[in-house]
């Protein structure tokens with residue numbers, strides 16, 4: 001019996017559902033936990049989740065709203081939105097009485113505390129062994145078994161490697177690292193930058209402008225990463241540059257789609273979670289505290305809270321003083 005034979009996924013949205021299929025494909029015994037009992041019962045009986053339409057779950061995946069059932073697994077994947085990760089882990093905490101890996105699968109930074117996901121896990125559940133999974137991977141692609149590669153980070157390299165062995169398969173290839181912060185920064189920042197990229201497309205500024213924006217966006221992501229102690233190879237790896245490229249290139253990304261709508265002066269797509277909108281103000285606060293210049297992210301935050309028009313933001317970015325490329 002391999003280590004981590006049983007896996008529970010907390011949060012039955014698009015990503016949680018896709019991750020349940022990943023773990024099942026890797027041969028694990030999987031429990032998918034939904035907070036709503038009716039949703040759980042419906043997914044269990046139909047093997048279909050309206051949050052990830054068109055994907056049929058294998059019947060071996062146990063779907064439940066009973067937290068005690070899920071909490072007994074050998075590893076826990078938390079796939080709620082970032083701002084709800086703390087409440088999810090708080091609920092789990094009383095069930096976690098011995099060391100168990102708790103893997104954050106959300107991309108974001110907590111409002112108010114400026115804490116990254118693994119720090120929130122460590123605070124909320126004393127026995128948890130925090131880890132993070134992030135990288136270029138749309139839930140729909142992953143659930144359909146299209147090839148994807150991500151990064152999985154834990155402070156303990158042996159643990160990160162064992163988690164990769166437990167979750168990896170031919171179509172879902174996690175790479176392990178101990179650079180937890182690097183992985184967290186990439187996933188959080190890329191969503192904000194994807195909104196900016198979408199605005200460029202929505203405003204018809206052209207493919208050259210999109211490439212420039214994405215590249216300068218990476219530059220500021222990497223600046224913040226370095227200031228927070230992240231490693232260069234993580235920032236330019238799957239969870240940093242890789243996810244930025246994916247999210248800045250297709251309207252399959254909800255953050256990019258939000259940016260397109262903003263750029264066109266249209267309403268935001270209804271019912272779609274765009275984490276970048278929640279991360280933008282916190283990211284900018286964090287950057288200011290670290291004295292890191294993040295002009296694109298600042299512009300996104302200012303546009304989202306109505307302090308700046310899109311035209312003024314574009315003009316502001318294009319009239320910054322010329323400087324050396326770094």
Ligand SMILES: NC(=O)C1=CN([C@@H]2O[C@H](COP(=O)(O)OP(=O)(O)OC[C@H]3O[C@@H](n4cnc5c(N)ncnc54)[C@H](OP(=O)(O)O)[C@@H]3O)[C@@H](O)[C@H]2O)C=CC1
Nearest residue numbers: 011012013014015016080081082084106107138139273275
């Ligand atoms: N979708 C994707 O392609 C990817 C998403 N991610 C990340 O995963 C995270 C989740 O995104 P995604 O699954 O797409 O979002 P969805 O909107 O599809 O689903 C979010 C899920 O979280 C549940 N939820 C919300 N609050 C809580 C809570 N307090 N406790 C428990 N469950 C809760 C919701 O429950 P209910 O149904 O009852 O409302 C819902 O099922 C985000 O941080 C996102 O950036 C990462 C990689 C890929």
Ligand SMILES: O=C(CO)COP(=O)(O)O
Nearest residue numbers: 135136137138253254255
């Ligand atoms: O994180 C993702 C892909 O790696 C999903 O992107 P969106 O949240 O923008 O849809």
